[in-house]
Amino acid sequence: GAGVSQSPSNKVTEKGKDVELRCDPISGHTALYWYRQSLGQGLEFLIYFQGNSAPDKSGLPSDRFSAERTGGSVSTLTIQRTQQEDSAVYLCASSLGLTQYFGPGTRLLVL
């Protein structure tokens, strides 16, 4: 595709439910990143995938958060037992070099 795509664009869920967020990176990009953007805050690094290397999960805020990248392309971020403080915009980015190209984000609201 022309750019990074994410789905769904918006997600409303109830506290305690699990959610899955999807990211389709730019074709050929070896690196994929997940970030969280809370209102009025800077983007917060969550996880980084690079090719077949072990991902850098150092930014995941708790063990309720996990991410996979299948076949070096599509990635899924899973949040289990969602809490209200998980409400934020979740952004995915991909890159081949220094420049990261961001998707439009998934706006998650936990009621």
Added chain:
Amino acid sequence: KNQVEQSPQSLIILEGKNCTLQCNYTVSPFSNLRWYKQDTGRGPVSLTIMTFSENTKSNGRYTATLDADTKQSSLHITASQLSDSASYICVVSNNDYKLSFGAGTTVTVRA
């Protein structure tokens, strides 16, 4: 903790006028500094990337400066247009992929 501080938090300018946004950082070691533009409801888009040895870099009407000694950067917007209304985010990297994000400066351009 690595920090990136931006000022002002927001500003309003008249179409055609210039403005300058500031960024101070304490990220160390330093690899590169980036400025991103984020339109409402969209993902950030890269404007410039500067390494330690670069003092200035332009992208159309956007000019970024970097003083690695004082750990300061600025983004100057010349002859502002309505489409410049967005959040401008300063991002500092201490390696190729791990980024520290500022909270952004919201620019509103009025006719």
